Amino acid sequence: xxxxxxxxxxxxxxxxxxxxxxxxxxxxxxxxxxxxxxxxxxxxxxxxxxxxxxxxxxxxxxxxxxxxxxxxxxxxxxxxxxxxxxxxxxxxxxxxxxxxxxxxxxxxxxxxxxxxxxxxxxxxxxxxxxxxxxxxxxxxxxxxxxxxxxxxxxxxxxxxxxxxxxxxxxxxxxxxxxxxxxxxxxxxxxxxxxxxxxxxxxxxxxxxxxxxxxxxxxxxxxxxxxxxxxxxxxxxxxxxxxxxxxxxxxxxxxxxxxxxxxxxxxxxxxxxxxxxxxxxxxxxxxxxxxxxxxxxxxxxxxxxxxxx
Amino acid sequence: xxxxxxxxxxxxxxxxxxxxxxxxxxxxxxxxxxxxxxxxxxxxxxxxxxxxxxxxxxxxxxxxxxxxxxxxxxxxxxxxxxxxxxxxxxxxxxxxxxxxxxxxxxxxxxxxxxxxxxxxxxxxxxxxxxxxxxxxxxxxxxxxxxxxxxxxxxxxxxxxxxxxxxxxxxxxxxxxxxxxxxxxxxxxxxxxxxxxxxxxxxxxxxxxxxxxxxxxxxxxxxxxxxxxxxxxxxxxxxxxxxxxxxxxxxxxx
Numbered sequence: 411x412x413x414x415x416x417x418x419x420x421x422x423x424x425x426x427x428x429x430x431x432x433x434x435x436x437x438x439x440x441x442x443x444x445x446x447x448x449x450x451x452x453x454x455x456x457x458x459x460x461x462x463x464x465x466x467x468x469x470x471x472x473x474x475x476x477x478x479x480x481x482x483x484x485x486x487x488x489x490x491x492x493x494x495x496x497x498x499x500x501x502x503x504x505x506x507x508x509x510x511x512x513x514x515x516x517x518x519x520x521x522x523x524x525x526x527x528x529x530x531x532x533x534x535x536x537x538x539x540x541x542x543x544x545x546x547x548x549x550x551x552x553x554x555x556x557x558x559x560x561x562x563x564x565x566x567x568x569x570x571x572x573x574x575x576x577x578x579x580x581x582x583x584x585x586x587x588x589x590x591x592x593x594x595x596x597x598x599x600x601x602x603x604x605x606x607x608x609x610x611x612x613x614x615x616x617x618x619x620x621x622x623x624x625x626x627x628x629x630x631x632x633x634x635x636x637x638x639x640x641x642x643x644x645x646x647x648x649x650x651x652x653x654x655x656x657x658x659x660x661x662x663x664x665x666x667x668x669x670x671x672x673x674x675x676x677x678x679x680x681x682x683x684x685x686x687x688x689x690x691x692x693x694x695x696x697x698x699x700x701x702x703x704x705x706x707x708x709x710x711x712x713x714x715x716x717x718x
Numbered sequence: 719x720x721x722x723x724x725x726x727x728x729x730x731x732x733x734x735x736x737x738x739x740x741x742x743x744x745x746x747x748x749x750x751x752x753x754x755x756x757x758x759x760x761x762x763x764x765x766x767x768x769x770x771x772x773x774x775x776x777x778x779x780x781x782x783x784x785x786x787x788x789x790x791x792x793x794x795x796x797x798x799x800x801x802x803x804x805x806x807x808x809x810x811x812x813x814x815x816x817x818x819x820x821x822x823x824x825x826x827x828x829x830x831x832x833x834x835x836x837x838x839x840x841x842x843x844x845x846x847x848x849x850x851x852x853x854x855x856x857x858x859x860x861x862x863x864x865x866x867x868x869x870x871x872x873x874x875x876x877x878x879x880x881x882x883x884x885x886x887x888x889x890x891x892x893x894x895x896x897x898x899x900x901x902x903x904x905x906x907x908x909x910x911x912x913x914x915x916x917x918x919x920x921x922x923x924x925x926x927x928x929x930x931x932x933x934x935x936x937x938x939x940x941x942x943x944x945x946x947x948x949x950x951x952x953x954x955x956x957x958x959x960x961x962x963x964x965x966x967x968x969x970x971x
Binding site: 464467468469470471488489492493495496497498499500501502503504505507508512516517519520521522561564565568574 | 731732733735736738739742743744746747799802803804805807808809810811812813814815822968969970971
């Protein structure tokens with residue numbers, strides 16, 4: 411499947427807070443999401459991720475700029491767009507006096523599905539998301555993670571062409587998160603497209619084909635998790651115990667971060683043997699691991715903050 | 719691309735389905751259904767003891783007041799699911815239209831609280847007594863009052879961001895306009911100079927229309943015209959505004 415599911419051009423959003431300052435939440439965001447992709451928006455709190463998702467999902471008007479969903483302009487044809495999308499809101503909660511089964515079923519009916527289809531989809535998604543055991547308990551009796559899973563299941567059951575998920579696995583245990591990941595992968599295999607925000611960088615890496623790092627309302631970096639890691643100067647991290655005293659010795663290998671007495675050096679794999687030999691020659695021990703997306707994120711965003 | 723059905727039938731079905739969802743959610747609030755009748759029952763007891771001759775007016779007023787305060791329930795519910803649950807985002811970013819969302823909440827609230835109102839109607843059939851003409855009139859003005867109040871409740875709900883402020887303000891607003899004007903008591907006891915105001919307030923206008931049927935001549939023909947036209951125009955204007963407002967606020971500015 412080819413073509414664009416979402417195309418955003420120079421989207422800006424300025425809030426005028428009564429009696430307070432004007433806040434520019436988005437300062438010209440442009441991005442493209444291809445059909446069948448899973449794309450993650452990463453960024454600090456207040457970076458503009460949720461604002462962008464709300465605009466793209468017809469819930470907020472931009473100050474300027476344009477977003478098209480499957481070729482429909484979000485601002486001028488919201489009704490067309492709404493037929494093609496489903497949204498998991500940030501911090502959303504299911505109706506407390508409905509069971510997960512009722513929540514999903516009634517939501518599908520409200521979207522216009524016939525009762526038989528709604529029932530079939532509800533049963534399928536409850537099983538897929540591991541909610542079978544609590545399917546007939548009122549949501550008020552569920553844990554926060556189970557409620558969040560219910561919210562995600564409600565939206566997954568629609569199998570809408572484009573799904574917006576704002577921090578979909580917040581508060582979930584690792585099993586819950588993985589069942590969500592698997593469901594989302596299954597959805598994109600069947601043709602849906604997903605745009606999500608998350609603060610879990612392992613989730614972004616495991617789930618998304620591409621990611622955008624947003625900082626202060628603008629896109630800092632766009633690419634795959636690997637390409638983001640490349641931007642920090644290498645894909646390997648060598649942690650040298652007691653290396654802080656030898657910082658100048660290892661300076662030529664790449665960027666380094668001190669953590670207690672340990673020096674973490676990020677470098678290209680081609681120089682691994684060289685740095686290990688130097689560490690041993692200096693009487694130091696070292697461990698090697700891959701650069702994580704979190705480290706790359708911290709470096710990229712941190713660099714931007716320093717520049718600002 | 720898989721799209722969902724968007725023909726008129728499915729939009730209607732979506733609204734009905736959301737109404738039933740709201741009904742299912744609110745039917746759990748047994749205490750709220752019970753307390754929704756406290757003001758009316760207390761006032762009816764006082765009227766029975768102190769001014770038995772006004773019981774018919776008070777009974778019809780209690781039915782209208784019950785329908786009017788459904789607007790307060792709509793206000794509370796719409797604000798609660800928006801501010802606390804964020805579920806408005808789930809439903810508004812979907813094929814359910816913003817107008818369908820507003821109507822869904824309103825009809826769901828009506829279905830939930832209809833039981834006690836029908837009990838009042840049953841009592842009125844015996845005590846007023848409710849003739850077919852008066853019954854039809856009660857149905858017509860009752861629907862108008864409900865629609866006006868629900869529309870007003872929904873519109874006001876969109877202006878609040880804090881649940882604590884909502885509860886106190888909503889209670890004040892709906893009790894003020896439902897109790898002070900001549901809803902429970904005869905319109906002729908209301909100061910003559912202020913009567914046009916009472917006849918322009920939907921709950922008291924509705925009550926005055928019924929009182930005029932109950933005791934012909936209660937209102938002059940111009941006052942009756944003012945009450946009927948006022949109620950009809952206000953209801954239509956407020957409903958159309960609420961649907962437009964729901965559409966506008968579905969996309970925050």
